[in-house]
Amino acid sequence: MTMSLSDKQPTENESLKRSREKQKKEDAWKPDGPKDLFSMLDSLPESKQQEIQKALHLFSLGPTLPKTLQQAKKHTYRFWETQPVPRLGDSVETHGPIVEGEASVRMEPYSLPQGFSWDTLDLSNPSVLKEICTLLNENYMEEDDxxxxxxxxxxxLQWALQPPNWLAQWHCGVRVDSNKKLVGFIAALPADVRIYETDKRMVQVKFLCVHKKLRLKRMTPVLIRELTRRVNQQGVFQAVYTAALVLPTPLSSCRYWHRPLNLRKLMELSYPGLKQNLSLQRAVKFNRLPDVTKTPGLRRMTEEDAAGVHSLLQANLGKFHLSPMLSLREVEHWLLPRENVIDTYVVQGDDGTLTDMVSFYSVSYRVLNHPVHTDLRSAHLLYVTSTATDPVDLMEDTLVLAQTKRFDIFFALNVMDNQSFLENLKFSISDKSLHYYLYNWMCPTMSPDKVGLVLPN
Known part of the structure; x- marks a missing residue:
């Protein structure tokens, strides 16, 4: 029987052609967009991104690092065991470097996983600064829930990362080769620090951050090694840093204390650590502050006050075992008021001299998935020095000022002399600790009241 044209079986080329045309029609209905993983995830709605990130945190990231000394003693620190830091459990009585400065410093950067490259970040470039903000805001120390x-x-970030004598090469970034997305960051700032009786030039290490989707690639140790190499190139071999996690080995372990300022908002947010045995009405009454300050001569710091504040700090910080040696320029940078960044107040005596000072910096949070509130503003105590005013009275006035500036909560560490006013002013102890560490320096450990250094992070 003769087969008609329509009855013929399609050839292999014709089948392939039809398959391609069918696929082309189907693709026409697909949304356009970049194919790389980061861009695809970033294109999802915010609520869907949060679900994925929470799943990554709870499932994909594996075991977390220890948060207590008991957990730390059972943990194996593969990276830190290779570094010049005291071992957990060691009793240190001597003072000095663990490893002397190397005669020759490595010149070539450390290798990154394939597809990533180093970048020195220029913070004077607004677009670069915005990239760092985005990376930190989306990935830096996110709450478990x-x-x-x-x-x-x-x-x-300009305040926190660009003090006098800052160096661009100490702002170290990692980018994805394919799209130049910033996915890693670590910074070091020059600092003169007194450790017991020794004055030492070192760096403060801040804002270590790796994109949460890359934490399984063990990029953190490489970031630390590369920053260490860059710091060593400038002849600096010691560092001070803080962490909420227990690493080898804490020089001192401090606790956060917090004081509610906007109690109603905090309760609506179910903020942890609030007194649960009080009704809202009783809690508001319990935490009520005066309407106005009461310390005579209390006012906002000005440029003309820098020298007086410098003298007050030098006299006060010298009595602690770990403290910064601030220059006049550094006092101006860190303490002169900047809106929504740093607030400093001084008390001026009748003869015009400055007798007291107090400062606190601002950290804001974005609240996710709440029907009413979208942000939380927290004030963090930086330095307080009092010679003529009772510390409790000075700090109560500070709380009044912070509440007037619409902060929701006030934080303080139990460092320096802070313990003298925390309980009196109805601060509550937090379940969060902050540990201080020294890199390539050994000395005896110290109690929190002997720590005179605060690192805004």
């Missing part, structure tokens, strides 16, 4: 994120601003 994914309810809040840091909301760092450009002006805050």
């Amino acid at each position: 994914n309810t809040m994120r840091f909301e760092f601003s450009s002006v805050y």
Whole structure:
């Protein structure tokens, strides 16, 4: 029987052609967009991103690092065991470097996983500064329940990362080769620090951050090694840093204390650590502050006060075992008021001299998935020095000022002489600790009241 044209079986080329045309029609209905993983995830709605990030945190990231000394003693620190830091459990009585400065410093950068490259980040470039803000806001120290994120601003990061004598090569970034996305960051700042009786030039290490989707690639140790190499190139071999996790080995372990300022908002946010045995009405009454300050001569710091504040700090910080040796320029940078960044107040005596000072910096959070509130503003105590005013009275006035500036909560560490006013002013102890560490320096450990250094992070 003769087969008609329509009855013929399609050839292999014709089948392939029809398959391609069918696929082309189907693709026409697909949304356009970049194919790389980061861009695809970033294109999802915010609520879907949060679900994925929470799943990554709870499932994909594996075991977390220890948060207590008991957990740390059972943990194996593969990276830190290779570094010049005291071992957990060692009793140190001597003072000095663990490893002397190397005669020759490695010149070539450390290798990154394939597809990534180093970048020295120029913070004077607004677009670069914005990239760092985005990376930190989306990935830096996120809460376990994914309810809040840091909301760092450009002006805050300029303050926190560009003190006098800052170096661009100590702002170290990692980018994806394919799209130049910033996925890793670590910074070091020059600092003169007194450790017991020794004055030492070192660096403060801040804002270690790796994109949460890359934490299984063990990029953190490479970031630390590369920053260490860059710091060593400038002849600096010691560092000070803080962490909420227990690493080898804490020089001192401090606790956060917090004081509610906007109690109603905190309760609506189910903020942890609030007194649960009080009704809202009783809690508001219990935490009520005066309407106005009461310390005579208390006012906002000005440029003309820098020398007087410098003298007050030098006299006060010298009595602690770990303290910064601030120059006049550094006092101006760190303490002169900047809106939504740093607030400093001084008390001026009748003869015009400055007798007291207090400062606190601002950290904001973005609240996720709440029907009413979208942000949380926290004030963090930086330095307080009092010679003529009772510390409790000075700090109560500070709380009044912070509440007037619409902060929701006030934080303080139990360092320096802070313990003298924390309980009196109804601060509550937090379940969060902050540990201080020294890199390539050994000395005896110290109690929190002997720590005179605060690192805004």
